[in-house]
Amino acid sequence: MTQFSYRQGALHAETVPLATIAASVGTPFYCYSTAALTSAWQAFANAFAGQDATICFALKANSNLAVVRTLAGLGAGADVVSEGELRRALAAGVPAGRIVFSGVGKTRTEMKAALGAGIFQLNVESLPELEALSEVARSLGVVADIALRVNPDVDAGTHHKISTGKKENKFGIDFDHAREFYARAAALPGIRAVGLAVHIGSQLTSLEPFRHAFKKTVRLVEALRADGHVVQRLDLGGGLGIVYRDETPPDPAGYAAIVREATHGLGLHLVLEPGRALVGNAGVLVSSVLYVKSGLHRRFVILDAAMNDLMRPSLYDAWHAIEPVTQPGADQRHEPFDVVGPVCETGDTFATQRQLVLPRAGDLMAIRSAGAYGAVMASGYNTRPLIPEVLVDGGRFAVIRHRPSFEEILALDHMPDWLAGGAG
Numbered sequence: 197m198t199q200f201s202y203r204q205g206a207l208h209a210e211t212v213p214l215a216t217i218a219a220s221v222g223t224p225f226y227c228y229s230t231a232a233l234t235s236a237w238q239a240f241a242n243a244f245a246g247q248d249a250t251i252c253f254a255l256k257a258n259s260n261l262a263v264v265r266t267l268a269g270l271g272a273g274a275d276v277v278s279e280g281e282l283r284r285a286l287a288a289g290v291p292a293g294r295i296v297f298s299g300v301g302k303t304r305t306e307m308k309a310a311l312g313a314g315i316f317q318l319n320v321e322s323l324p325e326l327e328a329l330s331e332v333a334r335s336l337g338v339v340a341d342i343a344l345r346v347n348p349d350v351d352a353g354t355h356h357k358i359s360t361g362k363k364e365n366k367f368g369i370d371f372d373h374a375r376e377f378y379a380r381a382a383a384l385p386g387i388r389a390v391g392l393a394v395h396i397g398s399q400l401t402s403l404e405p406f407r408h409a410f411k412k413t414v415r416l417v418e419a420l421r422a423d424g425h426v427v428q429r430l431d432l433g434g435g436l437g438i439v440y441r442d443e444t445p446p447d448p449a450g451y452a453a454i455v456r457e458a459t460h461g462l463g464l465h466l467v468l469e470p471g472r473a474l475v476g477n478a479g480v481l482v483s484s485v486l487y488v489k490s491g492l493h494r495r496f497v498i499l500d501a502a503m504n505d506l507m508r509p510s511l512y513d514a515w516h517a518i519e520p521v522t523q524p525g526a527d528q529r530h531e532p533f534d535v536v537g538p539v540c541e542t543g544d545t546f547a548t549q550r551q552l553v554l555p556r557a558g559d560l561m562a563i564r565s566a567g568a569y570g571a572v573m574a575s576g577y578n579t580r581p582l583i584p585e586v587l588v589d590g591g592r593f594a595v596i597r598h599r600p601s602f603e604e605i606l607a608l609d610h611m612p613d614w615l616a617g618g619a620g
């Protein structure tokens with residue numbers, strides 16, 4: 197997190213004061229650091245350097261074109277889950293041969309787009325989806341390379357809303373059905389089964405669930421091979437956690453060691469789909485304090501950012517560090533505040549009873565670790581414009597998504613003929 201640090205009492209992104217960006221683009225805004233993206237990428241890529249692996253950045257974590265291009269420039273492939281993300285990956289310059297398409301419900305239109313682009317593989321999660329894909333591939337005169345996503349029934353030990361590898365979750369197919377599935381795939385003209393895929397959840401802070409899931413999946417690879425099937429690729433998904441507060445997630449090297457331990461000697465081409473680990477700590481959300489309100493029982497810091505801008509606290513009770521952009525003096529007293537946004541919901545709360553130095557209206561606050569699942573999950577609730585994204589690189593910065601004007605927002609709605617005449 198060193199790319200966001202205080203210099204002479206002012207929080208900087210690399211060498212740019214966040215206050216300078218705020219003065220230029222207004223608040224709230226997301227700010228990403230190129231150096232942080234680069235060092236997260238390098239840690240991950242170096243960890244897998246000795247293994248035959250394609251690292252596909254999971255665009256769902258942050259799909260801004262400039263962010264994706266930064267990672268693509270370093271060698272990243274892409275894991276996409278929609279036609280929109282596929283288009284983003286291609287537009288950012290990710291080669292089609294390094295794109296995988298995941299997701300439990302791909303439409304035929306999305307399949308067509310993926311096959312038309314010639315991507316590396318589609319991860320298929322059900323028999324009906326497999327059959328639909330075969331039909332689409334045949335209609336295009338191509339053969340789809342697919343990995344079968346299996347559900348290993350392993351508890352990822354993470355928040356229940358981002359846990360995906362238990363048998364009651366909607367993802368993947370049961371291990372017991374993998375043989376049947378592979379046999380069906382072999383019989384379908386538009387399909388070539390190339391391997392398995394597994395992803396058990398996000399923000400994992402222990403290696404054990406990974407170890408367990410990978411070993412189980414590798415046993416399945418061996419069983420399928422014994423049946424005479426070709427299994428040449430293994431997609432191990434994403435999920436590596438980051439530090440938000442005091443977690444001690446495994447580092448990429450430890451994670452890569454588990455992968456090597458589970459897969460060595462099998463001659464498998466690996467696919468990894470990290471999202472959060474590459475971008476989570478490469479971004480902050482900068483917001484202004486609108487008011488400090490003292491109630492009888494609580495004191496509230498009301499920000500100009502809200503739950504619609506960063507949903508993680510309200511959706512997952514996620515903890516994000518909140519720091520004043522101007523560093524308080526060492527002698528200043530910390531007191532508990534609830535940090536909230538202006539949206540008319542009690543869930544619009546970023547932090548409860550957080551120890552802060554009494555802020556003043558107009559102060560800038562940085563919400564940390566907002567690079568993953570921040571801007572991408574934002575909505576226009578309360579007709580609040582989506583907030584801009586800014587990319588810093590050394591001493592320069594650029595707006596990489598602008599704040600839409602109210603004209604642009606209102607122009608998305610259309611009046612039916614019968615209302616076009618006016619309200620009266």
Ligand code: LLP
Binds near residue numbers: 299358434435470472
């Ligand atoms: N691959 C697949 C198939 C996935 O479903 C996901 C995340 C990833 C890769 C990337 O996982 P990561 O490395 O980022 O953990 N909105 C939630 C997280 C949802 C994750 C969904 N799937 C949050 O803000 O915590």
